Amino acid sequence: MLLRKDLRLLAALRREIRGYAPGFLLPQREPHGALDGELHQLATTPADVVALQVDRLLTLARAGQASGSSTGxxxxxxxxxxxxxxxVQRVASELHQFWRGFMAERWEGLRCRMEADIRHRGAFMASRGLSATxxxxxxxxxxxxxxxxxxxxxxxxxxEWSRVVLHPSPLSSTWLLRDDPWDDGGTHLVYPVGHSGAFGGDRAVGPVAEGELGKVIGEARLLLLSDLGSSRTTTELAERHRMSASTVSYHLLRLHRVGLLNRVREGSRVxxxxxxxxxxxxxxxxRRSLTPQLARA
Known part of the structure; x- marks a missing residue:
């Protein structure tokens, strides 16, 4: 995809980063910082830092080749x-093009999925500990x-003495590790969001993936689950779906127990x-419900 967009340097860096990634590619992000600020940090990286870190990348990449140099x-x-x-200006420019052409329209949905994963794993860690998480x-x-x-x-x-930063990724299908022997930017582990089997312990979720969801969990629970892409309280759901609060609470409790819902308390509200x-x-x-419609279109 990067090559189709003529982002050749970005594609080459992506191909040759196997464990070590130059630290300047991971600018220090300030809270609520804008993309333009991060790209500016990248584009103004001191020349000596760029030379040193790219040389490290190329040395490791060449060492991993059986013979000769790869295209990357x-x-x-x-x-x-x-x-x-x-x-670095070319890298920043290609990253900006990648953002505009691929990420910008998708970002809100991706961000929501990452934030939901962070909340879920935070709650999971609080209840089951670091090791289980x-x-x-x-x-x-x-x-x-x-x-x-x-x-x-x-x-x-x-x-354990290494500081590992975890990154949930809706775009990755497997793990990616930035293991920096020079510690220019720490160790970063990317893991896929929505990985099947995560948060194990209640295997009731397993059959749901293969069967028809409504038949497995019940139509009332499916209705509530479909409406919980955003956080809502029991009272909100009861009003939206004209159910009693006790009925909604009963269904939410069951969905929470099998790992399909996060539950967060804020003051007196859950x-x-x-x-x-x-x-x-x-x-x-x-997607399955759309398939017959798309076939007829």
């Missing part, structure tokens, strides 16, 4: 020949005795919202 290495090296300032991130990720292990076709080990797993199930049901 060649593209990065050629861009660097124009000068470090030109290099880290073990729920991805099948390849496990935590034991102060060490985070990542095992599949690749293998990594991160000790808010419910779908979990990432529930988002995935509702979205799948919605």
């Amino acid at each position: 290495v060649t593209t990065i090296a050629a861009a660097l020949e124009a000068g470090e300032r030109s290099f 880290l073990n729920s991130l991805h099948p390849a990720v496990s935590y034991d005795s102060g060490v985070l292990h990542i095992r599949d076709e690749r293998s990594w080990k991160v000790s 808010y419910y919202q779908r979990t990432p797993e529930a988002d995935r199930l509702v979205a799948r049901r919605y």
Whole structure:
């Protein structure tokens, strides 16, 4: 997709980042900071920092090649020949194009999914602890005795004295690790949002993914679940769907117990919202319901 948009340097960096990513690609983000500010930080990275970190990236990328240089290495090296300032300005420009062409229209939905995942995992950590939370991130990720292990076709080990920043990603289908041996920007672990099987413990969710959702959980609960893409209270839901508050409360309790709802108390009010797993199930049901209509269109 990056190549189709002619974002060749960005595509080359994406291809060659296998564990180590230059720290200047992760600008320090201030709370509620604007994208323009982060791109400005990137575009004005000091030349000596760019030269050092890109050289590290190229050295590691070349070491990982069986023979010769890959297309990605060649593209990065050629861009660097124009000068470090030109290099980071081109990266910032291509990131801006990527944002406008692909991310801008999708961002609100993506942001909501990431925030929901953060709330869910925060509640999960409070009730079950750090170890259970880290073990729920991805099948390849496990935590034991102060060490985070990542095992599949690749293998990594991160000790407890390393500061690991977790990033939920609705765009990733697997884990990504930025493991920086020079510690220019810390260790960052990206994990997919809505991963099937996350927050295990109640396996009642499993059959829902394969069956018809309404038949499995009941039409009343499906109605409530479909309306909980945003946080709502029991009273709000009762008014919206003309049910008694006690009936709504009963259904919400059951949905919460099987891991389909988050529950957050703010003062005297309790808010419910779908979990990432529930988002995935509702979205799948919605796509299935549209299929016959699209076929007739």
